[in-house]
Amino acid sequence: MSYLKFKLRQLMQRMWFLPAAFSGIALLTILIAYLLAQYAPEELPFVMPANAVQTILQILASSLLTVAVFALSTVVSAFSGASAATTPRAVPLIAGYLRAQTSISVFIGAFLFSIVGIIGLSVGIYSEAGRLFLFVVTLGVVVLVVTSLIRWIGQISAIGRVGYTISAVETATRSAIETMAEFPYLGGQRLDGDGEGKPIPAPRSGYVQHCDMPALQKLAEEHELRVIVMARPGTYATPVRPLMLVDGRADEEIREQLIDCFVLGENRTFDSDPRFGMIVLGEIGDKAMSAGINDPGTGIVVIDTATRLLVDWREEPVEVRYDRVYVRPIRPAEVLEDVYRPTARDGAAIVEVMIRLMKSLETVAECNSAFARAAHDFARVSLRRAEAAMTLDDDLATLKAVADWIKPD
Structure with missing residues (x-):
């Protein structure tokens, strides 16, 4: 679970994640409107003409593609400005800013919603009840798009500025500090001194991005080991420096399992660091x-x-969760x-x-x-x-x- 949570946090910070998620929601909305129409009464108070809904969807489809492209180009310019004025290391924080991603995702999702809705109306898969449901959903999409446009105006005036970037770095650092305050030694025991054990180096060079403490504890309990973590998240691990020290008998298979508890990457991350x-x-x-x-x-x-x-x-000082794993402060x-x-x-x-x-x-x-x-x-x-x-x-x-x-x- 620790590893999955780390990967989920990394995934949510990707620029493409929210647009893809909103696109999926848009497709699901179209499908739900079609299915709900199957349970609607045969006689409705009024009939919704197909061209009424299609006209609104065409307006959305023709305008939102331009808006989405403009929003993306503005964000890219903000990345460049932030990198030049501050530091390239702060750019991932701006790229992972969920509010800005949400606005762009709404534009892309609404565009896809419009395209699929137009296709459905052109093919004639919607009944009278289906067109009514689709019209109600379309009105909701229009309100959501207008709200996102208004919010985007405020966001774009701040993204990329030095003050905004410093604030984003402070927020990410404070979150890491609060996590560390709760688990100062990643949930393990404090290591005082140098520690003793057989060194296990990293298989390749890279920054430690995550340490799966529950998995280390489980392996240590199963094989009666004492694991001393020498490379906290943020440490640059190399094949010539120990990733950890192991006190106990550990064959090659166990060593590989212990190494798999560490996630190495090319860059440092703000999580737990x-x-x-x-x-x-x-x-x-x-x-x-x-x-x-x-x-x-x-x-x-x-x-x-x-x-x-x-x-x-x-x-x-907190309760030790992993008593067989020691971590340097x-x-x-x-x-x-x-x-x-x-x-x-x-x-x-x-x-x-x-x-x-x-x-x-x-x-x-x-x-x-x-x-x-x-x-x-x-x-x-x-x-x-x-x-x-x-x-x-x-x-x-x-x-x-x-x-x-x-x-x-």
């Missing part, structure tokens, strides 16, 4: 610091977004480096950005004890970067006054 969201935020802030864009304001927005996420970052220092280091490196000479960075680290250190030590360490490094980059003594003095909260080494 909050560090990836932090990396993407760091990339957006870093691009804003580049000479070509020169947008310190976006860098400050990224820092503020990271502050909100880090303050809410929790790893609450995420190190706070790595998280701070993911999101802050690009901006701290390339924005070290910009006093406004560095002041906000110091205030952010102070907030994180005070509000989240798990990050307190790492925040102080990173603040000291960032201050040294600023000392090496800033040319005006007054700017440096102002920054040091803001960073007076840093504890000495």
